[in-house]
Amino acid sequence: xxxxxxxxxxxxxxxxxxxxxxxxxxxxxxxxxxxxxxxxxxxxxxxxxxxxxxxxxxxxxxxxxxxxxxxxxxxxxxxxxxxxxxxxxxxxxxxxxxxxxxxxxxxxxxxxxxxxxxxxxxxxxxxxxxxxxxxxxxxxxxxxxxxxxxxxxxxxxxxxxxxxxxxxxxxxxxxxxxxxxxxxxxxxxxxxxxxxxxxxxxxxxxxxxxxxxxxxxxxxxxxxxxxxxxxxxxxxxxxxxxxxxxxxxxxxxxxxxxxxxxxxxxxxxxxxxxxxxxxxxxxxxxxxxxxxxxxxxxxxxxxxxxxxxxxxxxxxxxxxxxxxxxxxxxxxxxxxxxxxxxxxxxxxxxxxxxxxxxxxxxxxxxxxxxxxxxxxxxxxxxxxxxxxxxxxxxxxxxxxxxxxxxxxxxxxxxxxxxxxxxxxxxxxxxxxxxxxxxxxxxxxxxxxxxxxxxxxxxxxxxxxxxxxxxxxxxxxxxxxxxxxxxxxxxxxxxxxxxxxxxxxxxxxxxxxxxxxxxxxxxxxxxxxxxxxxxxxxxxxxxxxxxxxxxxxxxxxxxxxxxxx
Amino acid sequence: xxxxxxxxxxxxxxxxxxxxxxxxxxxxxxxxxxxxxxxxxxxxxxxxxxxxxxxxxxxxxxxxxxxxxxxxxxxxxxxxxxxxxxxxxxxxxxxx
Numbered sequence: 307x308x309x310x311x312x313x314x315x316x317x318x319x320x321x322x323x324x325x326x327x328x329x330x331x332x333x334x335x336x337x338x339x340x341x342x343x344x345x346x347x348x349x350x351x352x353x354x355x356x357x358x359x360x361x362x363x364x365x366x367x368x369x370x371x372x373x374x375x376x377x378x379x380x381x382x383x384x385x386x387x388x389x390x391x392x393x394x395x396x397x398x399x400x401x402x403x404x405x406x407x408x409x410x411x412x413x414x415x416x417x418x419x420x421x422x423x424x425x426x427x428x429x430x431x432x433x434x435x436x437x438x439x440x441x442x443x444x445x446x447x448x449x450x451x452x453x454x455x456x457x458x459x460x461x462x463x464x465x466x467x468x469x470x471x472x473x474x475x476x477x478x479x480x481x482x483x484x485x486x487x488x489x490x491x492x493x494x495x496x497x498x499x500x501x502x503x504x505x506x507x508x509x510x511x512x513x514x515x516x517x518x519x520x521x522x523x524x525x526x527x528x529x530x531x532x533x534x535x536x537x538x539x540x541x542x543x544x545x546x547x548x549x550x551x552x553x554x555x556x557x558x559x560x561x562x563x564x565x566x567x568x569x570x571x572x573x574x575x576x577x578x579x580x581x582x583x584x585x586x587x588x589x590x591x592x593x594x595x596x597x598x599x600x601x602x603x604x605x606x607x608x609x610x611x612x613x614x615x616x617x618x619x620x621x622x623x624x625x626x627x628x629x630x631x632x633x634x635x636x637x638x639x640x641x642x643x644x645x646x647x648x649x650x651x652x653x654x655x656x657x658x659x660x661x662x663x664x665x666x667x668x669x670x671x672x673x674x675x676x677x678x679x680x681x682x683x684x685x686x687x688x689x690x691x692x693x694x695x696x697x698x699x700x701x702x703x704x705x706x707x708x709x710x711x712x713x714x715x716x717x718x719x720x721x722x723x724x725x726x727x728x729x730x731x732x733x734x735x736x737x738x739x740x741x742x743x744x745x746x747x748x749x750x751x752x753x754x755x756x757x758x759x760x761x762x763x764x765x766x767x768x769x770x771x772x773x774x775x776x777x778x779x780x781x782x783x784x785x786x787x788x789x790x791x792x793x794x795x796x797x798x799x800x801x802x803x804x805x806x807x808x809x810x811x812x813x814x815x816x817x818x819x820x821x822x823x824x825x826x827x828x829x830x831x832x833x834x835x836x837x838x839x840x841x842x843x844x845x846x847x848x849x850x851x852x853x854x855x856x857x858x859x860x861x862x863x864x865x866x867x868x869x870x
Numbered sequence: 871x872x873x874x875x876x877x878x879x880x881x882x883x884x885x886x887x888x889x890x891x892x893x894x895x896x897x898x899x900x901x902x903x904x905x906x907x908x909x910x911x912x913x914x915x916x917x918x919x920x921x922x923x924x925x926x927x928x929x930x931x932x933x934x935x936x937x938x939x940x941x942x943x944x945x946x947x948x949x950x951x952x953x954x955x956x957x958x959x960x961x962x963x964x965x966x
Contacts, residue, residue, distance in 0.1 A: 446955035517955040564936035565944070568956070625960050640874040673911030681911065685921075689928040704876075715872075764899045764921035771896050772929035774889075783937050789956050791943040798950055 312357045312368040313379060313417060314427065316344040317386070317410025321403050334394045337402040341387035341409065348379050356419055364479055367419025373746040374600065378416045378536045380744065381604045382409060385528035385611060388727055392615050393521035394719035401441050405525050408434040412529035416536055420479045421469040421494075424537070428465055428501075431530055432458030438522030439514055450517035453798075457510040458530075461500035468493030484541050495542060502534035502585065503578050505554045509794035511578055512562075516570035516627075520618040523570060527577060527614050528607045535584045535603050544591025549672075552589055553683045555582030560690030565783045565790055569617045569627045569699055573610070576653070576695040579687060580606050586680060587668040593747035595671025600745055602668060605652065605660035605734050612649035612727040613699060616642050619720045620703055623713035629698070630785040634708035642716045643704040645724040652731040654696035654766060655688060660731045662762065663738035663753045670751065689769045696766075697773055702785060896922075 320340035327333040357369035371379075386409035396402060411434055415427035432455060439451035471490035473479055484491045503511045511531065515523050542548060556579050563575035580602070587599035619642045620635060621627040636643045648659070655661035665688070672681045715721070734741050742749035776782055838844045879885045903919045910916045917923075947957035 442955075442961060444955070444958055444961055445953045446951065446958050449951070450955050520960075560932055561936045561939045564932060565940040621960055627960075636876040637874070640872075640876055643876065670911075676911075678912045678914070682914070685924060686928045689925050690932050693929055693932050760899070760902060761915075761921045764903075764919070765925040767892070767896050767899055768922040768925040769929040770892070772926045772933075776930065776933050781937075782933060783940060787947050788940070788944050789947055789949060790940060791945055791949075 310352060310357060311347070312353075312414070313344055313348055313351070314368075314410040314414030316340060316347060317406045317413060321406035321410065324403050324406060325399060329397045329399065333399075333402055334390070334396065337406055338387060338390045338394070340406055341383045341390065344413070345380070345383040345387070348376070348383060361422070364422060365420070366423050368414070368423060369417050370419030370481075371417060373744070374536070374540060375416050377600045377604060377744055377746065378532065379413055381532075381607050382413050382416065382529065384730075385409070385607050386525075388608075388611055388615075388723050389521070389525040389528065391726070392524050392618070392720055392723035394723075395717060396521060398441075400437055401519065401521065404434050404437040404441075405521075408438070408525065408529060412533045415533050418481060421465075421472065421481050422479050424481055425462060425466050425469055428497075428533075429459065429462040431533065432462060435526055435530060438526055439518045441519045441522060442517065447517045450514055453794075454510050454514040454517075457500060457507075461497045464493050464500070465497035468495075468497060481540060483543060486542060486545050486547065495545075498534050498537045498541065499551075500534075501530055502538060503531055503555070503581055504551055504585075505558065506793050508555075508559075508578055509792055512571055512574040512792065513794055515574040515577075516568050520622050524611055524614045524618055527573075527610050531577065531581055532603050532607060535581065535588070535599065538585065539588050539596060539599055543588055543596055546589055548585050548589030549677060549680055550589075552582045552585030552587075553680050555579065555585060556687035557582070557683060557690070560687065560694065562790055562792060563690075563694035564698065567628050567630050567785060567787055567789070569629055569632075569703060570614070570621070572629075572694055572699060573613050573617060576613075576691065577610055579691060580610065580653070582687065583665055583668050583684065586684065587671055590668075590671045590675050590677070592671055592675060594674065594749075594751065595668055597742070597745040597747050597749050597751075598664065598667030598669075598671050601664035601741055602661075604741060605664040605731070608727055608730050608734070609649045609652035609660060612645060612724060612731060613653065613695060615720065615724045615727065616646035616649060617699065617703065619716035619724070620713075622720070623716065624711050628785075628787065629702040630787050632703045632709050632711070633706040634704070635711060635713065636704040638712045639704065639715050641721055642724065643700065645721075645728045646700045646704065648728040648731055650696045650700045652735065654692040655762060656766060657754070657759050657762060658732065658735045660734040660741075662735055663741065664734075666753050666758060666762075667749075667751060685765065689765060692766055692769050693773070697770070 317340060320337070320343075324333055324337055327336055351369075351371070353369040353371040356367040356371070359366045359368065386405070389409075390402070390405060393401065393405065408431060411427045411430035415424055415431065418424040418427060436451045436455045436458070439447055439454060468490050469479065471488075471493065472484075475488060475490050484494065486492060486495055500507045515526055518526055538548065559575035559578040559582075563572045563579070566572045566575060584599045584602050584606070587595040587602065617627050620632065620639065623639065624632065624635075626632065652659040652661045655665050669681065669684050672684060716724070738753055742751070773782075836842055879888065900919055900922055903922075914920060948954065950956065
């Protein structure tokens with residue numbers, strides 16, 4: 307029975323059971339155990355036939371297990387485990403429960419063999435994960451969570467609409483490769499794009515991730531966007547439009563990340579930039595590029611979680627993640643600093659670290675298909691990654707000027723989570739073939755060639771040299787308490803101001819209209835009153851003699867008319 | 871004493887030695903391009919020290935470009951709301 311139980315059910319049942327466990331070590335241990343059990347089940351499960359359920363006249367498949375879904379299933383289990391170890395100190399019910407449900411929903415969506423199952427889990431990821439933001443329990447987090455929820459649910463609604471149209475057009479709900487040639491597939495594409503943080507749909511990410519709790523951000527960083535990457539890789543591989551969308555995604559966040567003060571927001575922009583690489587890989591669509599996307603998603607989840615963990619540990623100890631208030635923490639948080647540097651080296655793609663062996667698959671994929679301009683953009687973006695995640699995050703947190711803060715080292719469980727993640731980042735970097743072995747297609751690629759190592763070191767070292775020189779010339783952007791406007795300005799400021807202007811115009815029209823209506827109706831009433839009121843012509847009280855005289859005159863007139 | 875490898879660099883001159891070693895590495899990387907032409911996907915890759923020059927220039931563009939971005943789009947923390955997450959302190963300070 308356990309061998310065929312759909313993998314997400316481990317998380318969903320585990321999450322429900324966690325509610326009834328006493329807060330503390332037992333609950334925290336249990337939520338760490340669940341992903342391990344699921345991971346073992348994934349490696350030993352027998353789902354060759356899937357897990358099919360008849361619903362009305364539709365056949366749903368809860369477990370479509372192939373190489374692509376397995377890669378994402380494995381890394382989601384690892385990410386859930388690491389995130390829960392990092393959150394071991396929590397003594398509450400909501401976050402451990404939600405973390406399991408959220409991870410389970412993401413895994414359920416990855417293994418969904420049909421679009422209806424995908425939709426259900428798609429929405430469940432949104433509804434569950436928002437509690438990781440609301441768990442911060444501030445007014446700002448509440449509003450941020452509401453914006454997140456609206457956008458995520460909107461993505462689900464668009465998906466549902468697309469799926470319904472797709473069913474009417476094709477009579478199928480199978481989640482397979484699609485062509486972007488109808489309204490149905492366009493809607494599905496947009497739904498994936500919202501979750502994947504395509505340009506102009508991306509701000510939910512930078513808005514919500516820094517608003518979540520310390521542990522919540524680590525968990526959030528792993529699932530939603532990578533689920534969207536998986537969905538695009540499954541549904542739209544080789545769609546050329548994705549190459550250009552992905553290239554744009556690699557570029558614009560770099561500039562924002564460079565001047566953001568909140569380091570968790572810097573990492574959120576950085577995440578957006580890394581998604582761009584994966585989306586380009588999907589757009590190129592060759593076996594090499596798709597392997598690159600899967601490999602990069604795998605290593606990205608690890609090093610991004612490591613960076614969020616290290617900044618989270620600093621936030622946990624100092625109460626801030628603002629670059630302007632940090633600096634010099636290497637003195638008392640050396641292990642966290644080392645882990646952060648490993649994460650930074652991995653995301654920057656230094657040789658012997660995970661990013662080096664995964665990103666190069668995508669770059670080579672683009673190169674081999676002769677996308678020169680795109681390739682140049684990706685090389686540019688690689689220098690950009692180094693600038694914000696490779697240098698800025700560790701430098702302004704642990705080095706730079708002395709902030710005077712002397713916090714304790716991160717708690718043991720956080721160090722363990724960071725240490726384990728760091729080991730994985732290095733392990734993948736040194737032994738890439740173990741990662742390549744689980745890729746969707748056979749990998750024929752050798753990352754450690756003299757040319758590759760040399761060119762990558764040239765790129766990175768000279769970018770660091772530029773950083774050093776510009777730093778000496780005091781040309782780096784200063785770290786100040788500020789924010790930068792992004793596209794969310796349109797729905798956080800512009801749209802509300804337009805709506806409020808419209809409302810005030812409507813109100814004033816209503817007021818004027820009402821005043822005019824009041825005036826004219828008052829005049830009408832006055833006239834009626836004059837005519838029909840107690841003193842009015844129509845209601846005058848006349849004496850009987852007057853009336854007799856009046857009738858006599860009328861009769862005389864009538865008589866006169868008859869006679870003459 | 872707790873393990874802290876960074877303290878090694880606090881002693882006078884050691885950080886400078888690291889810097890000199892780094893600049894020496896850069897010189898070596900630059901010089902290696904003298905020896906032979908590498909396999910390239912595109913012609914531009916074969917330009918002498920393409921990666922070194924591209925990395926240096928692009929990094930500089932990112933820095934100046936981002937400063938320009940802040941000039942136009944930078945706003946105070948409470949721009950959206952006085953109680954927005956941007957300007958609030960992290961609640962609880964559980965581990966401080």
